[in-house]
Amino acid sequence: MAEDVALQEQDETDLYEHIRIVADKGQALLRVDKFLMNRVENTSRNRIQNAIETESVRVNDRPVKASYKVKPLDVITMVLPDPPRDTEVYPENISLEIIYEDDDVLLVDKEAGMVVHPGYNNYTGTLVNALTYHLNLLPTLPGNTGRPGLVHRIDKDTSGLLVIAKNEWAMTHLAKQFFEHTIERRYVALVWGDIAEDGTVTGYIGRDLKDRRIMSVYDDPEKGKWSVTHYQVLERLGYVTLIECQLETGRTHQIRAHLKSIGHPLFGDTGYGGDKILKGTVFNKYKQFVDNCFQLLPRQALHAKSLGFQHPKTQENLYFEVPIPEDFRLVLEKWRSYASGKELNT
Template sequence: MAEDVELLEQDEQELYEHIRIVADRGQALLRVDKFLMNRVENTSRNRIQHAIDAGTVRVNDQPIKASYKVKPLDIITMVLPDPPRDTEVYPENIPLDIIYEDDDVLLVNKEAGMVVHPGYNNYTGTLVNALTYHLNILPTLPGNTGRPGLVHRIDKDTSGLLIIAKNEWSMTYLAKQFFEHTIQRRYVALVWGDIAEDGTVTGYIGRDARDRRIMSLYDDPEKGKWSVTHYEVLERLGYVTLIECRLETGRTHQIRAHLKAIGHPLFGDTSYGGDRILKGTVFNKYKQFVDNCFQLLPRQALHAKSLGFAHPKTKEILYFEVPIPEDFRLALEKWRSYAQGKDLDK
């Protein structure tokens, strides 16, 4: 009978998500509900508040109130009434634009709209699902469950090049290059405003204090991870500028957050304020022109155009480049026509 009870308790435990976080040594005093909002992805403040009221949020194994201030090295645990998702990645026959492939690596030109790996609200139809079908077996690294073969990623609505490791040695070797910032990555971006000259953006990237779905740039190393983006002006088109970005680091939403921080968000970027008219005239004809551009390019104007790396086996430096996709090209052509003074209706 005791064995049956133990099994029942184990089964019930599997119906809940268990979260355990240890506060950093430098953690400033912060209300526990705000602390969890910043640290737990894909949950709401109400959900956290309900968990606190129900006594399923504990600090150092003691139930607390929402007003409790988290201190350095506190151990915060939380149980949420949602089952963890199946972490197994299931193969799906999804066409891929494969640019290069050998026994060790594979390069894919990812289309905009495709999520890279399974996650919240996107457990099927991802690049990893397609890769699992194409390759059958992909390597993983510690802490990389559900993301086999991936040593980097690009956002859902960013198009362009991704490199995938086909075996454990390749994954380790490529991961080392990313860690040491020796991978060559260049992006093409269309941004709001007239950028006066080439430059570099640096700072610490962390979750935005008011909206943790996006990232912000900070001067405080306690608030994020160090990040560096170099940019070069390619073409000035009136109220927008076409630039090339070279990544020195690879943080979440790095280019998007960096460009917003310097006052030039990506054209069409809904999360970082680029999906509305930020520069230009007040005339209705101009507003209609911009709306037409948004319809042609219903996403952020960002494309991972090139990738260079040392091959894991041969050590040869390989370099690949892909052109901007059709939606980006069409919107760019409209801005070129506008910059040349042509009719906005065309």
């Protein structure tokens, strides 16, 4: 696995910051918006106002209005898109599969192989380069950290849905939803082995101690961030199983690491051991069959099929779903034929 992929596909929580301030014992009564302007660096009054209006500012765990007067020992928390960095993004005329667009949000069905944002060894050809070309106002937004409009991401070799914020209000509102885990996300995955029943994987995800390019699941909270993935069996196909995964959290490589930790790595996942024959017979015909599948799908069998969220402006609950791409579909059909006894007899 190339180092750049592991480094740039960071935890979604890295896209925004959680600020926590405890007011001093001698704090004089002061409006919360002015208090935050005085205490938070690299921000603007407009960003703070947006955060307050989207209930991303809380005092003692309750949302407040801008006129609230901060008192001694109040605990003030705020969720904001990450502060801007000096990162130049070059626009590129790259075609995008746009599923939905209005004045505030854009939904894209990302193809496998496209890196989401520029990073080490991937400064061109990314989704962000394409967005910068198609939506040339995005790079000027504060808080985009060189990743205009992004409030979440998926791995380079994962296909599927991403929502893009087209203005600062939408970015703040969507960031809050991701931070509070109210976004509905479902993935389709083909995994090695026969999964007996539906289940949930939990644990603390952090960098693997032996290979920093991948993630591991730990029992120790000091070694990673808490993560939760629910999975449901869709179809059993002999030595592989088609499942649906629903995320509660959005950690780096979460599904990939979770499924490996329970002994069912994603089919074709180079980084997590799924690119080898892990289940099946010793017959050469079977080996050739699996190799053919690997050639048809030279990536992990993971697709972000659906996304549901509350629209930043209208407050309407939106839900979108896209079908699995052709490479995934072809491999799935081959395994269906194999499971029915037809594939190896042709």
